[in-house]
Amino acid sequence: MIPLGRGCLPRSARRSPLCSVTACFPSTISAARRCLGLAAKPKIDLAAVMISDAFLPAAIEIVRAADFVFHGDTGEQRWAFTRDHDGYGFRLYLCGPDNRAHRGRILFRDYLRNHPERAKAYADLKRRLAAEADDDWDFYTGGKTDFVSETVRLAALKT
Numbered sequence: 001m002i003p004l005g006r007g008c009l010p011r012s013a014r015r016s017p018l019c020s021v022t023a024c025f026p027s028t029i030s031a032a033r034r035c036l037g038l039a040a041k042p043k044i045d046l047a048a049v050m051i052s053d054a055f056l057p058a059a060i061e062i063v064r065a066a067d068f069v070f071h072g073d074t075g076e077q078r079w080a081f082t083r084d085h086d087g088y089g090f091r092l093y094l095c096g097p098d099n100r101a102h103r104g105r106i107l108f109r110d111y112l113r114n115h116p117e118r119a120k121a122y123a124d125l126k127r128r129l130a131a132e133a134d135d136d137w138d139f140y141t142g143g144k145t146d147f148v149s150e151t152v153r154l155a156a157l158k159t
Contacts, residue, residue: 039123041130043089047078047105053096060094068092076101104152111155118154122147 050056060079064070068081078095095102112119125147126140133140 039126043091045091045093047093047095047102049099049102050094050096056094056096063092063094074101078102107155107159108148108152111151111158118151122151 048059050059056079060070063081068083071080071082074080074093076095077099078093078101081092081094083090083092093102112122122144125144129140129143133143
């Protein structure tokens with residue numbers, strides 16, 4: 001579990017059993033990637049996994065009321081929020097306990113941790129895409145899709 005620092009979630013959400021901060025797991029946390037020697041942008045991605053899907057509506061409202069921009073459902077039953085401070089950002093995803101997209105991100109992260117050659121290839125891809133993207137984040141993200149999908153497939157074979 002990663003403890004949430006001040007400013008990550010509103011104080012009421014950190015204490016709320018609805019938001020279940022104790023159920024937060026790292027998703028694709030850029031800071032963790034840097035610690036692991038992986039290339040990362042100066043942003044933090046965090047997935048807050050609710051202890052039950054029943055808590056999602058209340059949790060969404062709690063975070064919406066805080067200093068976050070609400071982006072809605074990503075199409076994967078994950079609700080996205082962002083907050084940006086001086087070019088450094090924070091992305092928060094809320095999802096239920098059995099969210100398939102979240103499980104895929106955990107598989108991806110763990111596979112990179114255990115396969116340094118794959119992690120290096122991902123870092124190289126990200127650097128190339130960042131240089132080519134010219135601030136087009138859809139291009140950058142789309143350019144990673146095949147690599148991420150293949151890595152999740154490989155990770156699923158190992159489980």
